[in-house]
Amino acid sequence: MKRNSPWIALIAAGALLLAACYESPGVTRHEPGVYKGESDPLVSKLESDQGLRDSLNRRFDGQRDR
Amino acid sequence: MARMKFLCDADRCIECNGCVTACKNANEVPWGVNRRRVVTLNDGQPGEKSISVACMHCSDAPCAAVCPVDCFYTTDDGIVLHDKDLCIGCGYCFYACPFGAPQFPKTEAFGARGKMDKCTFCAGGPSSDGSSEEFEKYGANRIAEGKLPACAEMCATKALLAGDGDMVADIYRERVMRRGGRPQTWGWSKAYGEG
Numbered sequence: 001m002k003r004n005s006p007w008i009a010l011i012a013a014g015a016l017l018l019a020a021c022y023e024s025p026g027v028t029r030h031e032p033g034v035y036k037g038e039s040d041p042l043v044s045k046l047e048s049d050q051g052l053r054d055s056l057n058r059r060f061d062g063q064r065d066r
Numbered sequence: 067m068a069r070m071k072f073l074c075d076a077d078r079c080i081e082c083n084g085c086v087t088a089c090k091n092a093n094e095v096p097w098g099v100n101r102r103r104v105v106t107l108n109d110g111q112p113g114e115k116s117i118s119v120a121c122m123h124c125s126d127a128p129c130a131a132v133c134p135v136d137c138f139y140t141t142d143d144g145i146v147l148h149d150k151d152l153c154i155g156c157g158y159c160f161y162a163c164p165f166g167a168p169q170f171p172k173t174e175a176f177g178a179r180g181k182m183d184k185c186t187f188c189a190g191g192p193s194s195d196g197s198s199e200e201f202e203k204y205g206a207n208r209i210a211e212g213k214l215p216a217c218a219e220m221c222a223t224k225a226l227l228a229g230d231g232d233m234v235a236d237i238y239r240e241r242v243m244r245r246g247g248r249p250q251t252w253g254w255s256k257a258y259g260e261g
């Protein structure tokens with residue numbers, strides 16, 4: 001019995017290690033064509049900042065021939 | 067809401083490559099990557115024409131359609147941008163783009179290309195506006211400062227126009243009316259011949 005005890009301890013440790021390899025059954029579903037990254041602060045800035053919009057419009061118009 | 071577009075007037079472009087230099091300087095684009103380039107048709111022959119080409123910020127961008135990790139997004143103003151944190155450097159966007167806009171900084175063993183880089187219309191990326199992180203990854207964010215892309219603003223002959231599509235079209239229309247015709251660099255006769 002004493003000779004078997006290291007083996008029992010090893011098997012118990014192995015079982016514990018394998019138990020840590022549990023895989024979650026919850027799947028992350030991929031939605032094709034949907035942007036997955038973080039949002040760009042420029043998008044909201046362009047929507048709300050009228051001063052920025054006016055500045056851009058002035059520059060657009062500056063491309064006309066004099 | 068504007069719809070941002072580039073337009074290169076082939077009758078005005080003198081192939082000075084000022085736009086290429088301005089882009090590389092403003093965005094500190096690494097060696098081997100050209101976000102913009104000047105293409106000359108019939109080079110060295112009478113009647114040669116040059117056009118400056120970069121990302122055209124397509125309305126229905128093929129690069130975004132083929133991206134397996136969906137790293138592309140389009141702003142409300144029609145600027146096509148991408149997130150380099152998501153890009154896996156697969157190169158599908160390069161194959162899909164008809165303008166050769168997506169560029170890759172590396173050519174290493176096993177086809178490792180690095181993160182894709184392309185023209186951002188000088189609008190940076192998804193990092194916070196004007197941050198050093200944004201500049202390092204995507205280059206300058208001139209749009210957030212109320213400025214147009216460096217290439218267009220540096221064009222000496224105003225061949226390269228950038229901005230709201232309606233306004234760009236209006237400027238070009240005025241020029242064509244003054245000239246009495248549009249350049250026949252491309253179009254029906256170029257594609258299909260006379261008749």
